Every structure is written in C-alpha cells, then in structure tokens.
Amino acid sequence: MGEVRKLQKKLRQIGSLEIKISLSPEERFKISRKAELRSRLAELQQQLSGPQQTLGIVADGKQEKMKRHVEDAPEALPSQTPPAPKILKAEKKSKTQETPAPAARLREAGGGAERDRQQERTAPAKMSDHCREVPAERSGSDTEQRQEEAEFACLKSSWEKSKFRLRLLEGHNDIVTCVVAVDNLVVSGSRDTTVKVWHVPTAAEEHKNLGGHTGGVTCLSAPPPEYCKRLARALSLSDKERFILSGSADCNVKIWALSVGQCVKSLYTFNAVTALCFVPEGDGYIVTGSDAGKVQAWSWHTFQNCQSINAHQEAVTSIQAQGPLVFGGSADGGVSVWENRCSDRDPLRLLHHWGGEVTGCGGGGRLTLSPRGDRVFLSYGRAWLKILHWRTGTMSRLTNHSSVTGVTDCVHQTGGLLIGSCYDLANGESSLNLFSLPQCRYLASLTWPDAPRILCFAAWTTGSGDHRWVTGGRDLLVWEQLPSAGKQRGDVTAKRDSRLETCVLESEGDSEDDEDTDDFEDDDDNEGEERRRGGEEEGGSGSWLRCVLQ
Template sequence: MGEVRKLHKKLRQIENLEIKPFLTQEEREKISRKVELRSRLAELLLQLSAPQQGQGTVGDEKERMKRQVEDSLEVVVSQSPPAKVPRESSDRVPSQRREVAPGYPAESQTGTSEPQEDPKHNCLRASWEGARFRLRLLEGHSDIVTCVVAVDNLVISGSRDTTVKVWHVPTASEQRNLGGHSGGITGLLAPLPEYCRRLAKSLSLNEREQFVLSGSVDCTIKIWALSSGCCVKSIYTFNAISALCFVPDGEGLIVTGSDGGKVEVWSWDTMENCQSIKAHEDSVTSLQSHGPLLFSGSAEGGVSVWEAQCSRAAPLRMLHQWSSAVTGCGRQNGATVSQLTLSPRGDRVFLANGRASLKILNWRTGSVSKVANHSSVAGVTDCVSQTGGVLIGSCFDLATGESTLNLFSLPLCKYLVSLTCPEYPRILCFTGWLTASGCHRWVTGGRALTVWEQLPANGKQRGDVTAKRNSQLEASLEESGTDTEEDSDGKTDSCSASHTTDLSNYPCSKMSDTPLPGR
C-alpha cells in the first residue's frame, strides 16, 4: 500500500498543478506524467484486488480490465478495517468534544448509538433514486472555467482565458462575450435586484437593468450591464483578486480577497475602498455571504467569520477566526493542495479542500466533523454548494478519472445518491437553482462548462446521467477524530480559536431554498 499512497499523493499534486494560473517548465513535465502514473496506480489496485492473478491475465481483454480497475477501489476499501471511534476522555479540551449532528442521538452509557429513522430523509432519498439528468456542453472558453453565477435564465461564466461569457441556458447558446480583463477571472457575483436598481439609477440606465461583477488577477473589478454587455464601471484594487463576494446589508458591500491574504471592502454606492485587513497568511480562495455575515477561507486552511456593521470606516468586524489546526484543511508536508471552498448554513460551514471528505465546521464552537464524499482516499473534493434542500459535493477520482456529484439531505447531511460521469473533467465550480416546474438545473465548470437539466419523473426522455446510490457512502457522518489515509500526515492540534468572541446568543438567519425569482 506504500506505493499506492505515494501515487495518490503524486496524482493529487499533479491535478492541483493543472489548475494553477501559471506553470513552470518543471511543473509541465510533472503534469505530462499523469497518464503514466494513473496507469501504474490502476495496475497496483488490480493486483491488490486479485493477487492470485498472473501478469498475463490482463491486456488481452480491455473491457474486462477496465471494469476490474473501476471496482478495485471499492475492494481495497472493503478490505480495510473499520475506523474505530475513540471514546471521549475526561481530559480533552471542550473544543475537541464530539458534535452530534441534529437527528442523531447522543451516545448511551454503553458508548453505542443507533441512527434514528428519518421519514423525511427516506422520502427524499426515494425521490432522488433513479433521477435522470440531461447534460449539455457550453462551448466557447479556451481555458479552465473558474467561476459561474446565475441570473434568471442566464449563466455567467468566468475563465482563466480572461473572458466573461453570458449564456442563455434553455438554448445552451452563448449570448455575449465580455472581454476587457487582461488576466484570468477569479470571481463573479450578481447583486440583488434592489442594488441593481440603485446602480442603474445612478448611471441613468433602465431600472430593470441587471449587472454582474467580475474580479481578476489583473487587479480590477469590472461591472457589466447584461443587456448591452458594456463595462459601466472599473475599480482598480492594487492587488490581484483571488475571490469576490457581495454582502447585501445596508448600503451593500463589495468584498474582495487577494492572493496575499487581504480582505478588502468597497462601498456599493461610492465604489471607494473603505477597509483593508490582512486576514489570512495565504491567498483568500473563497468568500461567501450569509445574511449580514461573511465567511472567508484561505489556501492555508483557515476560516474567518465577519459581521457587517453600520460603520463607514470599518464596515466588517471579525467575529471568529479558526486556523488550519482547527479545520484540518491545511497543507500537508508542504504539498500543493487544492483551494479551500466553503458554503455556510446557519452555524455551520461546509468545507471542501481537495480531499476525499467534506468537512463541517461549527463556526461558533470550532468543532469539526466530516462527511465521506468518496469511497477511498483517491477522491478529490473541489466544491460544495446547497440548492433545493440538498447539499452537493463534487468529487474527482484520481485513479479512474471519473467525476461525481454526491447529494446529501439537509440539515442532517445524510447521503442520498450520486451522479457519476465516466471520463468527465474535474468539476471546479458549481451553481444551481430550481426551475418553475420544480426540477433542478445546475451548471458546473472546470475544463468543461456543462448544464445539468433534471428530466421530469414521468417523462420518457432518456437521460445522460442517472442518480444511483453508492453503498460505500451510506454512513456519511464520520467522527472528527477518525483520521483516514487522506489526512494522516497532518495532525490536528487542540481546537483553540485565535479570536474568542462570545457567540452563544448571536442570531443566525436560516438559509432559504426558495427558487430565485424569474427562474
């Protein structure tokens, strides 16, 4: 298994190198070995799953070998002993205590617990089993798609090729090409209609005008009018932008993250910088708002929580900051890691950081739990999102090159189904919503930009992808202390916060799963 672990590590590093903005010659040479390493890994997994077979049994029957390789991951996992949940000792610090998810009973005096049957979850799971999706490619970008947002029946995509494109989703056609940046696009946002009306009025445009903002490594934020495709405003930030977000509180705030770890705030009314904070030690890779709260995640694995306040001089106030020692999302042995992405809900934040599991951080207490997002350590989780009452995590299999979207019910985070696409490119970004008929419509980006259209349950159309259950992911909620091979190199220290505001009585709005207007 030693060589298998080394190959997993090398393939993970290569996959992460491929999404970097710039590559050295040495890095290009490493990437060129991906096919060779993947073939070697497949061969080793096949030997582990069937050691009695000789060397000559593979090679002649190509299809048979492919099926065996695809099944080998599950076999290896099934041969591993189940992880043991450590009994809580009396000398642990409070922030290391086990957090029991809602709907799961606390352990009895004997140390055992049985998950309660959840009729609502069972009904939701039954409705998802066999669900079919039609996939349509949106072709036009010449490089990796890094971000996507939706506005009514339009999807706006930003790419490393420096362009922003507007797509009409029902017809899967390109509507506009917004060229103007000189560097790769790293963030997109679509302000709420009330903020669009205010900006339209100040620019003497139609009050129904819709706007989208783009951030780039060229140190600029550009504001585009979607009806004309014109750039109506450009803000120079002096720092390469690595993340972009809008906080819909009061006058409205544009928030940018930089590759140097800065979080900066810009007034929606004046477009002037009103706050700049060195918030993280490494690049800010994710910014997400949740009511008056803002969550920032960084490449070193830290997560910060901010509150919008009525102050022009300092519109953001830090509530809490959790280091990588708490989140467990930091670099391991100096290895290249995928960017940390996050999705907040209530007092929890779902984290994806390029590993085989999703992590759940309680931002009030610092307790962390994990949800299995792949059946082995060969999985890479790049993005996590919430739509229509489900949590969706993307997963890419390093060994087979398969992409999967795993669905979990909310709020319990219990596994529902998986949508797997053989030989589909790695999914790096996601947006989703419900159509007027109640069906799901998603758009995923990466090396391919794709619309996922859920087909009606009573329809006769044949779908490209069918939702199926993966038995390996049934017990999706894992104990935060049970390290797997994926994080065995990185030891988690005591869960201590670097900022200790009392948040026990802080109100937190609930997330809405209501379809967006006009969709």
Template structure:
C-alpha cells in the first residue's frame, strides 16, 4: 500500500508541474516518467484487486465488483434543455419538504423530490453532444466565457481570442498582454452602452475585460477587436468580475491577496483591500454579493453598496482555510447561502457562508481524482473530473439544489478541463465550452435525428452517495497518508507553489 500511495502522490505532483509557466531540466525529466509511473501504479492496483477478489466476503471486494459491474449508459436521444433546466419553482409548483439535512441542500429553497431527480437522471443518460475543438492557442487555456454566439478564451500564451461558434472559426485575435491571461469578464449590455457613448462608439457595442499576470486589466471591443482602455494594478491580476450595481465597477484580485474596485467609466481606483493572505484565485458575483477565494483556502463574502459610495465593497464575513479545509487553486461558485468549492481534490466542498457549516460531495472514486472547476446553470451542477493516475477526464453532472448525482460525460481524447462556461441557444439547447490543454465547444444535439454522439454517458456508482457533513472519513485518512508517505521527500519534489498559474487554472 505504501508504494501505491507514493506513486499516486508523485503523479499528482507531475500534473501540477505540467501546468507551470516554465520548467527546468529536472522538472522535464520528472514529467517524462509519467507514463512509466502510471504503468507501475496500474500493475500494483491490479495485484490489489486480485487480492480483494480472492476475499469474496470483504466489503472492499463487493465495492470493487459493484463498480466494475456498473452498466455503461449510451444514448440515442438528448433531453430538451428546457426540461433539464426547469426546477419545480420555475414550473409554478412548490417543492415538497426534503428529509436531507439543511446543510446539504443548496440555496434557500427546499430540494426536488426523488421522482424528479430520477427523471433528470433518465434524461441525462440519453444526452447527446457534438464536440468541436477550436485550434489557435499554443498554450494552456486559463479562462473562457460566452457572449451571444461568441466564445472568448484567454491563454497562457498571452492572447485573448474570440471565436464564432456556429462556424467554429477564430473571429478575433486580441494581442496586447505581455504575460499569461488569467481571467475574463463580460459586462452586461446596459453597462457597455454607457462606456460606448463616452468613447463615441455605437450603443450596441459589447466589451470584454481581461486580466493578466502583467498586472493589467484591458477592455476590448468585440466588434473591432481593439483595446480601448487599460488599468495598471501594480500586481499580477489573478481574478476579476464586473459589478453592475450603482455606478458599476470592476473588482480585481491579485497574486498578493489584494482585492480592488475600479469605477467602470472613469477607471478610478475607489477601493483597495488586503483581503487574503495569499493569491486570490476566484471572484464571483451573485446579486448584490461578491465572493472571493484564496490559495490559502480562505473565502470572503462582500456586500456591494450602490449610490456612488467611495468604497463600494463591505465585508460581510470571512472563513479561513482552517474552516474550509481547502488549499491550493481554489475555485468557487456561489448559490444562495452556499458556496461550492473545488481545490483540485476528489470532492467538492459545500460551505454555508452564513454559519460556516461544511459538507462534502464526492466527485471522484479515486484518491488520485482531481476537481478543477465547478459551474452551475439552472438546475444543474457541472464539475470537471480528472484522474492523475490514468489521465481519464470528463464531466460529472448533479441536480440542484440536492446535489444528486445524474451522470458522467466522457470522450476518448478528453484532456484535463481547467475552466468552463455555459449558455443556451434560442431553442433552449445546451452549449458549453471547456478549456485546458484543449478548447472544446459542447453542442447538445436535438432530440430527434440520427447524428451520432461524440460523448459517452456513464454511471459511477461511487458518486451516488449524498453530500455528507465534513468530518473524519476514510477519504480524509487516505489523503493524510499520502502526505505522510512523502513527508521526507526532497524540496524539489514538492508541488509548485507561489505561481499565479496554480491560482487561476480553474
């Protein structure tokens, strides 16, 4: 068991090395041994499995066989997005009371009943998607977003690219940053009109914001692909979001833990806060609230104040990494009084930011599993999954607000997904975009039609357990053992720290 844990830990370290900005000769040698280590790990795990199968009465053996016997679900039809996205509150009926503990259900409303979750599960087991790879970046894609029929992507190669989705072609190449692009945001149309008038541009002009490790936030026009404004922040920008309340402003996070607010039209710095001890990894808005997270595991909740306040952000609460139990590249996604947290481990943390209560949702059946990003759309939670041991990658789908597991979507050549965005077409069909080594557009195919799906829908019985309150579990103990086994390794073997890239690859 000791060698298995050491190999698992080394493979996780290699995965983190691969997404560093630059590598030295020793690091490149370690990466070259990845397939060798994966092969050795597979051999050891096979030996363990054979041992478990010789003990038919053991619960471990039963669990292994259950996982192996789980049927692969394929589909010929896709459910309409309107059916998948609509919750009971949107259908005009009140949801029944749930028996689940309050700290498990997301949002302030009660969860769906079991029959509706079962219906969603059946729908997603029939889902079909066409996948298209958008080629043009020559390095890792760090951030993505969607505006109308356009996909915008930022990359470690310092560029922002605009893609026309219907034709899967590059529409604009926005070059101007001198270091890797780390984050993107798109202001709403009303805010764009205000700035467009000040710049004597068309009222229907749309803008995109990009943040970079070169300490700049740039404002780009989508029609002509030019940078019309730039903010120098004096620190590498690792996260940003746009807040339309009041006079509207941009909120940025830096690699030093600073959160700053900038007025939208004048670009004046109206607030600067030393909010976190380490790099800010994510900033997300939900109504009048702004949420920020840090690589030290801390989560802060801010209330936005309109009316032209000199300091638009007011701290409501802060939960440290000791409470969240998170470290590293922490990604967050808020929903009601809950925040979903992913920090590159096999599970998703669910933090009640009003009380500090914590629960955990399993997102992988292996200790070598990695969760890089979480995203919510309507009644659906989408989480990336990646296994450092074998390179298996895909998406897990859960119903909201109860977080019941629905299905896993995979495709043969999938790479690690580090960022994600969603939107729907005029007909209500799903369109998604994922970024990492590859930039991929996921287009839901219609219910009728003979077109073959590019993805495979599978079930993983290990993910069917409901969220549980945080505490000492077998997974926790396993993770602690992984740390202990490598406690005496050289410093060069340690996971890379302090790089902006580890903080922003979500």
C-alpha cells in the first residue's frame, strides 16, 4: 500500500512537470520514467486487488455512507432538464428577454432561494399529513417520479448513442490555456503568447493570428454584442464588430477587434493577469485577477481602474460573472462572491468569502469554477468536482473519476448539462464526463484514442440545437455533434463507467478528506519541501502561474 501511494505521488508530480516549458535535466529524467512508474503501479494494483479491495478506486469501502445530497438551484427544476442532448430553442429565447435591475434581481434570487428552502423544510410534514387524508396523492407522486426516471433514461440513452466529429486546429506551438466561442469563431490563447482566431465552418486553417503579448496568454473573455457596439461606435468601426479581451503574464489586458485583427486598447495592471471576465451590468466592467491575489474592476466606458481588492493570498485562477454577481476562485482554495453595484468607484461589494478550510480545495493548484444559481461547481486538479452552496458555505462533492490518480482540470455548464474533464495520471487516459442538471446524475463519458489532457473548454449550439464544443490543452479540438440516425461514424466513443453511477453525490461530512495522494512531494528526496520553501521566499502567490507558464 505504501509503494502504491508513493507511485501515485510521483505521477502527480510528473503531471505537474509536463505542463512546464523550461525543464532541468533532473526534471526531464523524472518525466522519462513515467511509463516505468505507470507499469509498476498497474502491476501492484493487479496484485493487491481482490473482491474486498480495489486500490485506486474513489470512495471504495465507503459507499454505504454515501447519500444523495442535492440542493436544486432556484432557477432549475427536474422537469426543466432537457429530454435529449440538445438545447431547446425556448431556453435560448428566455435568455434574450429583459431582466430586472441588478439589485432587484439579487433580491429576487435571494427571496426565491429562501422560499425554496422553506418549502423544503415544510414539504415532508405536509406530504405526510396529506397522504393520510388523501391516499390517491401518493400515486400521483409515484407517477411524477416514474416520468422523471423515464426522461432521465431517455436522456442517458441519447448520450450513449451520441456521435461527434473532431477537428484538430493546428497553429499554436505550446499548450492552449483558454478558449472562447464568438458566433462562428473560436478564439484560443496559448502559452506561446498568441491569441488565434479560427473560423469554424472552415477550421482547417487559422483565421487570424493576434500577436502582441510578450508573456503567456492565461485568459479570454467575450463581451456581449450590445457592449461591442458601444465601443465600435467610439472607435468609428462597424456596429457588427466583435471584441475579445485577453489577459497575460505580461501584466496586460488587451482588447482586440476581431474583423481587423488589431489591438484597440491595452490596460496595464502591474501584476501578471491570471483570470478575467466581462460583467455586462450598467456601462459594463472588466474584472481581472492577478497572480498576487488581487481583484480589480475596470470601466468599459472609460477603461479606468474603478477598484482594487486584495482578495486572496495566492493567485486568482478563475473569475466568472452571473448576472450582477461576480465569483472568484484562487489557488489558495478560497472562493469570493461579490455584488456589482454599477458605480463609478468601488462597484464590487463582497457578499461572501469562503476560504480553503471550507472548500477543501487548497494546495496551490488551479481552481476553476462554474456558477449557477446558489451553487458553484469547482474543479481543482483532483478526482472530484466540489459543489459550494455559496450562500451557506455548505460543501458537497461529485465523483468525476473512478481512480484517485484522476484529475479534473475544468468544469463547464451548458443548458441542462454539467461537463467535467477527466485525466488519469496513472495511464494517460482522458475523457469528458457528462452529468444531468440539476440532479448531477451521471450520463456518459466521451473519449477517443490518444485523447490529450483537457485544460479548458467552451460550448455553444447550432441553430438546430446540436452541440458544438472546443477543448484546449496539448491539442485544440472542435467537437461537432452529428445526427444520431445518420450513417456517418463519429470520432468519439461514448462509454459508461459503472463506478461513477454508484458514486453520485456526497456530503463533505460523509466522507474522508482527500488522501495523501494530494501531495506532489517525492519521497525519494526533499525536492517538494525545497519547492515549497522557494515559493514562500518568493512570496508564494505566483506558484500556480509559475507552474503553468514557466
């Protein structure tokens, strides 16, 4: 057992080294031993596995403690889950409708969540009393449950038969760190310092190469069309012009006009930019995060700095907006939630901050997040997806890999679908795991031969509701959903992992914390301790950025 854990630690360390650019001879030697370590680990697992013990399986021996612990987001109900893997046009239409003012929306969301919680507390008693008086109601409830199960079975079957065509976009000469989709364009950022634009219908070649950063590109964001029009008018450009924001380790945020392929504005932030998002509220805001843990807000109208917040102890690795709310995640495991008050000075007001001791996501890794309603889904380089109920600080986790050597690098929500990337350090297998929302029930896993590690993800839909995705990492790939009934064969294999079906969702209190495999330290030497001391001497805040962009 001890040797197994030591091998798992070494493979985690190699997984971290592989995404570096500059490697010492010693580091290259460690990476060269990957195949040998994987072979030895597989041999030990085969020797030690048995009917009562299967090493490397997440939550093995703890399934009797696992329970469903789902708290539905206020905006999503089971009946709203799409019955097939397509986005309904009605959902698209609802997104374009006018929404209340930020403060009103926030109060409405809070009030709705409180009413939901009150209903959840009172519903069991009411149902019990009512059932004694009117037994026929029970059959109605059973009918609804059977209908939900039938819809889920249909959805699951549809994803098991799903077919995708993959197209490789070649042009970057280093790891792709971020991707976004704009109309028929895919925009990618890379450690090679470039931002590239690809036209999806003719994706064999790059559409534009946006060079200007002097450091690796870490993040991208696409402002909505109405905000692009305002800037286009100010610059005397076409109203149809679309803009892209890029952040880089060179401490700059650049605003690019896609049709002309030029940088129209550059913001210097004094720190390496590690995350950013566009907040479409009021006149619009650009919110950036730095490797020093600082969060800053910039006016889209004047491009002046409106606010600087020392929000985290380590690098801010993810920032996402949801209506008037802004969510930030850090390498220290902390998650902050702000309300945008749409003011010229200090527009962000802190609502909640949950530290790494609450989220359990600390350790200096890359924390990415995907918010929806009262829940924030977190990925942090482990075999689980964490779920933070941000109003209360309640944590639960969703098994995303059947092995403790599995890592989750990114998480994304699209329509009624939750998608988590999945990579096994022990054997190099990579896939995307699909779960239905809001119940977080496992649907299927999508993979293909020699699939690379997926570090970033973007999704959109065609006019017919078919999915189109783009994934980045060592390779940049466009996924196009094919008709299930068609004769064309897909490039992706849909498979099922029965172990993920049994490990659905568990409360943090019902399971042990992440085990010793979370440590990258090599037991054969003191390099891990020296690396930590070195990080502390340099300030520690940029450890994640140095790992990814060195």
